[in-house]
Amino acid sequence: MTTQADIEDKPKFSVIWIIPIIALLITGWMLYQHQANKGHTIFIKMTDADGIIAGKTEVRVKSVKVGLVESLKLELAQNAVVAKVRILQPYRDLLAEDSSFWVVKPRIDESGISGMNTLLSGVYIELSPGEANARSSIFTLMDEPALISSEVQGKRYQLVASDAEVLDVGSSIFFRNYKVGQVESAHFSVESLKMEYGIFIYSPYDTLITENAIFWISSGIDFKLSTEGVEVSTGSLAKMIKGGISVDYPPTMPSGTVALENKTYALHKNFAMALEQRFDHFDYYLIEFEQSIRGLRAGAPIEYRGMRIGTIEQVPATGVSDDRPLYFQQNNTSVPVLVKIEYGRIYEDAQLAQTYWSENIDKWISSGLRASLKSGNLLTGAVYIELDFYPSAEVVSSNKTAIYPVLPSVPSGITALSEQVTSLLNKLNGLPLETTVKELEGALQQHRLLAMEMNQLVESINNNKITDKIGGNLTSLKDTLSQLTSSLKQFEQTMTQYQKGSGVMDQLSNTLEELESLSNRLKPISKGLNEQPNMLIFNKESDADPLPRKNK
Amino acid sequence: MKTGLAIFLLLFCLTGCITNPSQPVSYYQLEAKSIAEEKRVELNHVLLVDKVQLIELFDQQALVQYQPENKVNIANFHFWAQPPSDMLSWNLVNALNATNKTTAIKSDKFYRNTQEHQRLVVEINEFAGHFEKGAVMSGTWYLYQYKERSYQLTQVQPFQFETTLEQDGFSALVTAHQKNFNQLTAQISLHL
Numbered sequence: 001m002t003t004q005a006d007i008e009d010k011p012k013f014s015v016i017w018i019i020p021i022i023a024l025l026i027t028g029w030m031l032y033q034h035q036a037n038k039g040h041t042i043f044i045k046m047t048d049a050d051g052i053i054a055g056k057t058e059v060r061v062k063s064v065k066v067g068l069v070e071s072l073k074l075e076l077a078q079n080a081v082v083a084k085v086r087i088l089q090p091y092r093d094l095l096a097e098d099s100s101f102w103v104v105k106p107r108i109d110e111s112g113i114s115g116m117n118t119l120l121s122g123v124y125i126e127l128s129p130g131e132a133n134a135r136s137s138i139f140t141l142m143d144e145p146a147l148i149s150s151e152v153q154g155k156r157y158q159l160v161a162s163d164a165e166v167l168d169v170g171s172s173i174f175f176r177n178y179k180v181g182q183v184e185s186a187h188f189s190v191e192s193l194k195m196e197y198g199i200f201i202y203s204p205y206d207t208l209i210t211e212n213a214i215f216w217i218s219s220g221i222d223f224k225l226s227t228e229g230v231e232v233s234t235g236s237l238a239k240m241i242k243g244g245i246s247v248d249y250p251p252t253m254p255s256g257t258v259a260l261e262n263k264t265y266a267l268h269k270n271f272a273m274a275l276e277q278r279f280d281h282f283d284y285y286l287i288e289f290e291q292s293i294r295g296l297r298a299g300a301p302i303e304y305r306g307m308r309i310g311t312i313e314q315v316p317a318t319g320v321s322d323d324r325p326l327y328f329q330q331n332n333t334s335v336p337v338l339v340k341i342e343y344g345r346i347y348e349d350a351q352l353a354q355t356y357w358s359e360n361i362d363k364w365i366s367s368g369l370r371a372s373l374k375s376g377n378l379l380t381g382a383v384y385i386e387l388d389f390y391p392s393a394e395v396v397s398s399n400k401t402a403i404y405p406v407l408p409s410v411p412s413g414i415t416a417l418s419e420q421v422t423s424l425l426n427k428l429n430g431l432p433l434e435t436t437v438k439e440l441e442g443a444l445q446q447h448r449l450l451a452m453e454m455n456q457l458v459e460s461i462n463n464n465k466i467t468d469k470i471g472g473n474l475t476s477l478k479d480t481l482s483q484l485t486s487s488l489k490q491f492e493q494t495m496t497q498y499q500k501g502s503g504v505m506d507q508l509s510n511t512l513e514e515l516e517s518l519s520n521r522l523k524p525i526s527k528g529l530n531e532q533p534n535m536l537i538f539n540k541e542s543d544a545d546p547l548p549r550k551n552k
Numbered sequence: 553m554k555t556g557l558a559i560f561l562l563l564f565c566l567t568g569c570i571t572n573p574s575q576p577v578s579y580y581q582l583e584a585k586s587i588a589e590e591k592r593v594e595l596n597h598v599l600l601v602d603k604v605q606l607i608e609l610f611d612q613q614a615l616v617q618y619q620p621e622n623k624v625n626i627a628n629f630h631f632w633a634q635p636p637s638d639m640l641s642w643n644l645v646n647a648l649n650a651t652n653k654t655t656a657i658k659s660d661k662f663y664r665n666t667q668e669h670q671r672l673v674v675e676i677n678e679f680a681g682h683f684e685k686g687a688v689m690s691g692t693w694y695l696y697q698y699k700e701r702s703y704q705l706t707q708v709q710p711f712q713f714e715t716t717l718e719q720d721g722f723s724a725l726v727t728a729h730q731k732n733f734n735q736l737t738a739q740i741s742l743h744l
Contacts, residue, residue: 520635523612527626542628544575548617548681548725550717 039067039088044101044125046141049081051105051123059085059101059125066091066127083141085125095137098130102142144169148184153203156184157259159215159245161195161267167217172244173199174218180205183245197267199245209247212256215267216274218246250275252348279342281350282310283357286317286326286404287371287385288334291411295383296373302339302385309345312385314338319403326403338404339385361405368393370410580615580726581633582733584643585650598669599648599744600659604640610679611637615722617681618688624680630722636679640733644674647737653744671696671703672740678712679729686716687728693740707743711736 049072051057059067067087075082087095105123106115118124126145148154166186173181181201189196201209245267249255268274293315302310317338319326326336343353361369368391376384387407396408528535531542610616613635615627632639641658648656657663659671676691690712696703713732717724 517635517638520612520637524614524631527614528628545615545627545629545722546617546619546625546683547720548686548717548722549683550719550724551684551686 037089039086040092040095040137041070042067042085042087042095042137042139044083044085044139044141045075045078045080046083046103047080047143049083051103052083052125053122054083056122057124059087059127060104061091061094061127061129066094069125092135094127094129095135096130097132097134097136099136099139100128100130100142101125101139102128102145104145107145148182148200152200154181154201155203155206155209155261157199157201157209158262158264159197159199159267160192160264161197161217161269162193163269165217165269166195167197167243167245173201174244174246175205175208176248180208180247195267197245207258208255209259209263210249210256211259212249212253213247213259213265214250214274215245215247215265216271217267217269218244218271246271279311279340279344279350281344281354282340282342283354284313284404285310285339285341285407286319287337287339287407287409288332289337289373289409289411290334291373293335293337293373293383295375295381296337296385297382300376300382300384302341302371302387304387306386307345309387310339310341312337313340317404321403337385339407364389365408366395367391369407371407372410372412374412575629578630578722579633580630580722582639582643582726582730584646597654598663598665598667599654599656600663600669600671601641601645601648601656602659602671602673604637604644604674604676606637606640606676606679610676611635615681615725616679617683617725619683627722640674640676640679643733644672644737644740647734648672648741648744651737651741651744653741666698666701669698670706670744671698674736674740681725681728682714685714687714687725687732689713689729689732689736693736695740695743709739709743711739 046052052069052072054069054071057069058065059069065088067085069083069085071084073082073084102125103123104115104126105118107113125141166188167183169183169186171183172179173183181199183197184200185198187196188194248271296312296315298312298315300312301308302312315337317326317336319336319338341357343350343357346357347353368389369387370390370393371385371387373383374386376382390410393408393410528542609624612626613631613633615630615632617625617627619625645656645658648654654670656672663669673694673696674691675693676689678688678690680688682688690710692708692710694705695707695709697706698704713735715728715731717728
């Protein structure tokens with residue numbers, strides 16, 4: 001009997017292979033995990049790797065380690081060092097495109113001393129996370145720490161300064177001496193030849209920045225020599241050292257509405273300039289003086305009866321008329337001065353003031369409105385221009401040049417004095433002296449008549465026995481005096497009751513004696529209380545009196 | 553229940569504060585000489601006696617003793633029965649009246665007569681016990697004569713008396729004071 005073996009087909013996949021496959025999968029998973037846990041690699045470009053050590057220098061956010069510098073590579077072509085940094089996996093989201101990196105190391109600057117802990121631990125790189133959605137792997141190391149963290153709430157504005165001194169990044173911004181922000185960026189614009197600052201105002205102080213806000217450099221010490229005298233003002237010591245920018249509202253103006261972010265403001269040299277410059281609603285006028293203008297400076301005030309209405313702009317005016325300077329005009333020996341009539345000084349609503357001024361200026365000039373030089377400060381010799389009405393002034397036409405309207409002037413000083421003397425003499429000449437003398441003569445005649453009437457009156461008084469009546473009054477006065485004497489005697493008698501030995505005095509004496517006796521009786525109690533204040537509650541704990549001894 | 557307990561505790565504590573005085577208080581009085589009952593009042597020989605003036609230390613009811621080292625003890629348990637100035641004034645009037653040389657009247661007792669009389673002013677600078685000397689009394693007395701509606705000083709006499717104690721104790725001290733006072737009245741009456 002033959003048996004035939006069953007031949008089974010060889011399985012195509014041996015079960016034994018499951019084991020290496022699983023091992024392979026585990027290995028792959030472990031490699032993936034390893035790679036995934038290594039984190040994200042970024043590159044930070046820096047000009048100098050001072051203090052940074054590969055494998056040691058950490059990257060931190062708020063002092064928490066988020067990465068490590070793996071290697072440093074010198075890029076000669078770019079004259080820079082590139083650091084390869086691995087950011088830990090959980091912190092990948094911090095690598096926004098606008099994130100910033102800087103080295104934390106010991107620093108001493110105007111804001112104080114910082115980073116002293118790195119003296120022992122070594123420097124580290126601080127990461128300031130950005131807000132952008134896009135991520136990046138290449139960053140540039142900042143030379144200075146980021147001033148304003150992206151988490152800080154506030155608003156940014158622009159300041160433009162044409163002649164103010166240059167401030168550093170990080171300078172503080174003060175609102176009434178309280179720090180409300182700081183300068184974020186500062187650069188000189190080649191195009192406009194002005195300094196442009198980016199400033200950041202912390203929330204909630206950003207609501208202080210309104211449309212009417214004015215900015216000026218607060219250098220700490222302000223020295224001003226003007227027609228109003230010498231003015232020196234100083235700020236706090238910190239401000240004197242650090243300087244900064246002040247922001248406030250003009251004293252007489254409301255704060256206005258809150259400004260939009262990124263609004264550009266002018267940065268002025270000082271507070272006075274800031275106040276001056278806000279009067280941007282003005283008209284130029286030309287004033288021609290037929291006298292010396294020594295002491296008149298640009299910036300000096302122009303006033304109307306003490307009220308400032310404008311500012312001297314150019315002394316002398318350098319305008320050109322008919323291709324010639326103004327003071328080259330034929331038959332013109334005057335010195336032209338260019339002034340600004342600033343309507344904001346006349347009234348808060350500058351537009352309304354301008355309308356009022358324009359409508360009336362010709363009428364005022366024809367009525368005698370003239371400009372004259374006045375001494376503002378005897379010490380410095382500074383002068384200013386004052387407008388006033390001189391009715392006797394020569395009539396002039398209101399427009400002489402094609403460039404600016406002209407405000408006519410009158411000479412001041414000796415010239416003006418002589419004019420005033422002339423005016424006075426004219427008035428004296430105009431007085432009706434003859435009529436006055438005649439009236440005076442009439443008044444003297446009336447006076448003589450009055451004297452005669454008085455004489456008659458005195459005689460009639462004598463005849464009417466007035467002296468008898470006076471004698472009767474004297475008699476009644478005598479009676480009154482005798483009554484008064486009687487009253488005084490009664491008063492004297494009353495007073496004798498209070499003399500020594502009288503009943504009243506005896507009673508008083510007895511009362512005083514009783515009081516003295518009472519005082520004597522209270523002495524032991526007073527002594528006891530002095531020695532033991534609580535003796536009224538507790539028993540008196542006095543020492544026994546020393547026993548008088550018989551002399552041995 | 554709690555309220556009752558609290559009241560009990562309070563009363564208990566207060567009871568603890570109340571103790572008997574440790575030593576009884578004694579009062580003393582100088583002996584006043586009796587005046588003869590049938591003494592004839594002679595208003596033509598009047599002596600007005602001003603209230604005796606003592607310096608403040610001694611013008612108090614507590615008995616005062618000089619102690620060694622310039623210390624002064626003001627007694628806590630031994631007092632004069634009345635203020636010394638009153639006691640000495642009245643005793644002086646009584647004693648001078650007892651001499652039958654004058655009619656002594658206290659000057660504040662409504663004597664208004666303008667006839668001639670005398671006036672006595674006594675100032676006492678010391679009136680105390682002394683740890684060595686016994687009882688001391690010193691001072692000055694002044695005698696004025698009323699003439700022509702004004703007082704004329706006729707006599708000034710300083711005095712100083714010291715009497716040793718015959719035995720220990722405050723009673724002996726008061727007795728010594730009494731002797732000093734008697735010497736004073738004797739001296740004054742001698743010059744009247």
